[in-house]
């Protein structure tokens with residue numbers, strides 16, 4: 559039975575073609591394991607972990623129980639000049655899976671807030687060290703860092719910037735996507751490590767004494783699954799260290815096992831950033847929450863100020879920073895990741911996922927497939943004069959036939975929950991092939 563809201567008008571939907579959607583709505587009403595259910599009661603295989611966040615699969619009762627118990631015990635408590643134990647517990651729990659050198663956690667409520675928090679921490683850090691001229695932030699073309707003013711300014715997706723005003727003092731590295739050289743790569747593309755050297759150019763242009771931080775996604779997710787070329791992140795790290803620039807990895811998508819084998823891409827790639835931003839998989843998508851993990855050096859710079867021990871070290875925070883209910887969800891989620899060894903599982907399933915993804919190489923319209931862990935980008939040739947239309951129609955076809963995929967421009971991005979089975983992998987890629995066979 560279709561359970562339709564009687565008025566679609568009141569809700570202004572985010573990142574949605576509202577007028578088009580409201581003509582032909584697609585509604586999800588429940589979820590369990592690998593499947594959503596639509597309002598007309600069809601199972602929908604989740605090929606995208608919701609929006610890259612439900613890494614442990616849907617409907618986890620242990621998370622629901624933890625949330626329920628916390629709501630009954632302490633629904634809300636302020637975090638400004640007050641504390642509640644579960645926020646400290648959640649930070650300590652997260653520390654168990656963070657890279658060792660990132661040992662302090664600042665809580666926010668989303669990826670966007672985490673990014674803005676990290677950028678502000680970077681500026682304040684340099685100021686405290688007497689390098690207050692370091693106010694410039696470096697992002698990357700095709701980067702996505704959420705929708706705050708900081709995030710869209712360092713971000714490199716033109717469509718997310720053009721309606722708004724941006725922060726000054728921002729510059730961008732070139733993106734790393736090169737189909738001519740790297741098409742159909744498995745894992746890290748071979749060509750392009752030297753693109754990190756462009757940071758030397760920006761340093762020469764602006765002078766290192768003006769640059770506070772470089773922020774990149776270790777793997778650009780929202781721009782369509784762009785993996786870092788071999789050696790690229792190492793070179794970025796080396797150049798940042800050489801000039802005293804902080805390196806921030808935005809792991810809102812890559813965090814919590816997406817790339818397989820490790821909780822974070824920083825560990826997977828063996829590169830140590832000064833901060834990691836995260837959200838999404840932190841609570842398995844159940845309760846909004848984000849976090850910034852910082853190095854001990856950054857934390858100590860704030861805490862070791864000599865002048866006024868009663869001063870607030872960082873004039874920043876949110877009403878819901880360390881929200882008790884979100885903390886309960888985070889602890890239960892990380893428990894599930896650890897108990898079921900889901901990051902290792904993602905690594906174990908990765909070869910089957912890679913094989914199935916690259917099996918689409920001969921499907922109509924496909925011009926590239928790239929992958930790592932349990933994520934793949936399948937790039938389609940755009941239909942002449944209608945960029946994005948072919949991928950959008952593929953998405954609609956998949957949904958109507960029981961599979962949720964995500965498309966961005968003409969790229970299909972698949973990132974299923976880490977609990978996916980081999981037969982579900984076959985179903986997922988089978989659905990994409992069937993759709994590609996159908997769309998013009």
Ligand SMILES: Cc1ncc(COP(=O)(O)O)c(C=O)c1O
Pocket residue numbers: 667668669670671673702703704705775779780808809810811837838
């Ligand atoms: C890398 C990255 N950073 C930040 C964000 C923003 O997160 P949120 O939508 O929770 O604000 C996203 C969301 O997709 C993301 O992929």
